[in-house]
Amino acid sequence: MKTVFDVFSKAVEAYGDRPFVHIPLSAAKSYSDSAIDYTYAEASREVEQRRAAYGAAGYGVGHRVAILLENRADFFFHWLALNALGVGIIPLNAEASPQDLHYIIYHGDADLVVSLPEKMTLVEEAIALEQESEHPPLCSATLEGLPPATRPALDHIPDTATECAMLFTSGSTGNPKGCVLSNEYFIAFGDWYRNVGGYCELHPGEDRLLTPLPLVHMNALACSTMGMMGVGGCIIQLDRFHPKSWWDSVRDSGATIIHYLGVLPAILLNMEPGDKDKAHKVRFGFGAGVNPKHHAAFEERFGFPLIEAWAMTESGCGGCVIASHEPRHVGECCFGRATDEVEYRLVDDEGNDVDPGLPGELLVRATGDNPRYGFFDHYYQNSEATEEAWEDNWLHTGDIVREGADKSLYFVDRKKNVVRRSGENISALEVENVLLLDPAVDTVAVAPVPDELRGDEVMALIVAKAGKTAGEALARDIFDRSMEQLTYYKTPGYIAFVDELPLTASKKLKRGDVKSICAKLVEEGQAIDLRHLKKRPKKD
Incomplete structure (x- = not known):
């Protein structure tokens, strides 16, 4: 098999009458009066209809299409x-x-943007921000209105090296980087999931995997989708996590697997216990970031293990480590032991291997002749960042990890200047660049602070401009203006005003000191809490 479509086609042949995708009513109620279901055979017909339309419009190898289709069945059909x-x-x-x-569409050189009709205004606003391009990307809200490609496709048959997707991920630079992912990346992820075994053994033709995670991220797009297609399983795709209807969705959909992020167990544990807490078919949860204090309590209350794993968009399955076998070291931030397919090192700031038991930056690569098998291809239009990430032919993850006596790996902290809030990687520099434009802000530093529900929260240390009165009113004004420029989850959940920021002799921010100061201010109640204002925009 050379493409994701080949994997799907094989599943159609073997499991045509089995369910492929299920959208519960709780996730589809904004656009449907009932739950949505497609078998593999039914989905294949939908895919072929779209394939014919795109082909007739001239789209092929070398083109790139941005799709804004939310977590709907149509996303899968268009992608395939x-x-x-x-x-x-x-x-x-x-x-x-x-x-x-705007940044993603133009930096990614999209030829076409396909959107839900109700989101076309948002797309048009994004495109209207471009002042330099003479040829803005084409847009379409319907298959029938698909505009023809403006340049010819390459004369090439898609294969494992062909680009499948570009996912944007925030790192230590101000703007997100476009991770180019090949067909090989996705096929390898499906193979990995099918073979991981242990607690995560998949049952061909039977498993039903429920995920609330967004299809714009690697976990849902590559891991759960490819895992299910590889064994003829059903993808139960929620639009997002709905705490109140979560267990109804789990039970009514017949889910046997769930995917989670750390915020999900925390919220579910805070809900009132009930006599149906274990009334489900779930065999295991697959995810990352569960609060150590919640891990054992969740498993005891709800009756299935939460299997912690480590991966990042760049690593794909090539560097993935998962605690799918004992010892899992529940409640200790353990994500398992590396298999024979993964090589790793833990290094200090000078690149030297740390002594056993000490924390160091995690470096990973695949064993064998191709150390980059299963990893991302490159950062689009950023060869310097690609080379930096792959220095000495090891992927530098930016995560600080320690190794236990039994070779189990434990997550310690993040070296990179990233806030990871509810699974979203947020660049501190990106938030700083927006806040620096605020008329009330002189200088600013952004850092992650611990949040029991969301893992991290965004915090801003601000030196106000002369004449501005520091306090809650000013913090609210700054927050409101940031909401006009940033996606809601990137806005500061805490703001604290300070007289000066910690700087080195060369006037660079002491990032470690900033992080410590922020944590202390939150712990002592001296930061202005704005978390209640961080709300996703209402649907149109």
């Missing part, structure tokens, strides 16, 4: 149709600001 033609996709977040969408 485009992949069959060799077209790469850029999944767009419907909750992103026009500024964020």
Whole structure:
């Protein structure tokens, strides 16, 4: 098999009458009066219809289409149709600001943007921000209105090296980087999930995997989707996490697997216990970031293990480590032991291997002749960042990890200047760049602070401009203005005003000191708490 479409086609042949995708009513109620279901055979017909339309419009290898289709069945149909033609996709977040969408669409060199009709205004606002391009990307809200490609496709048959998707991930630079992911990346992820075994053994033709995670991220797009297609399983795709209807969705959908992020167990544990807490078919949860204090309590209350794993968009499955076998070291931030397919090192700031038991930056690569098998291809239009990430032919993850006596790996902290809030990687520099434009802000430093529900929260240390009165009113004004420029989850959940920021002799921020100061101010109640204002925009 050379493409994601090949994997799907094989599943159609073997499991045609089995369910492929299920959208519960709780996730579809904004656009449907009932739950949505497609078998593999039914989905195949939908894919072929779209494949024919895109092909007739001239799209093929070398083209890239941005799709804003939320977590709907149509997302899968468009993606598979485009992949069959060799077209790469850029999944767009419907909750992103026009500024964020503008950057992704133009930096990603999208030839076409396909959107839900009700989101076309958002797309048009994003495109209207461009002042230099003489040829803005084409847009379409319907398959029938698909505009023809403005340049010819390459004369090439799609294969494992063909671009499948470009996912944007925030790192230590101000703007997100476009991770180019090949067909090989996705196929390898499906193979990995099918073979991981242990607590995560998959049952061909039977498993039903429920995920609330967005299809704009690697976990839902590559891991759960490819895992299910590889064994003829059903993808139960929620629009997002709904705490009140969560267990009803789990039970009514017959889910046997759930995917989670750390915020999910925390919220579910805070709900009142009930006599139906274990009335489900779930065998295991697969995810990352569960609060150590919640891990054992969740498993005891709800009756299934939460299997912690480590991966990042760049590592794909090539560097993935998962605690799918004992010892899992529940409640200790353990994500398992590396298999024979993964090599790793833990190094200090000078690149030297740390002594056993001490924390160091995690470096990973695949064993064998191709150390980059299963990893991302490159950062789009950023060869310097690609080379930096792959220095000495090891992927530098930016995560601080320690190794236990039994070779189990434990997450310690993040070296990179990233806030990871509810699964979203947020660049501190990106938030700083927006806040620096605020008329009330002189200088600013942004850092993550611990949040029991969301893992991290965004905090800003601000030196106010002369004449501005520091306090809650000013913090609220700054927050409100940041909401106009940033996607809601990137805005500061805490603001604290300070007289000066910690700087080195060369006037660079002491990032470690900033992080410590922020944590202390929150702990002592001296930071202005704005978390209640961080709300996703209402749907149109």
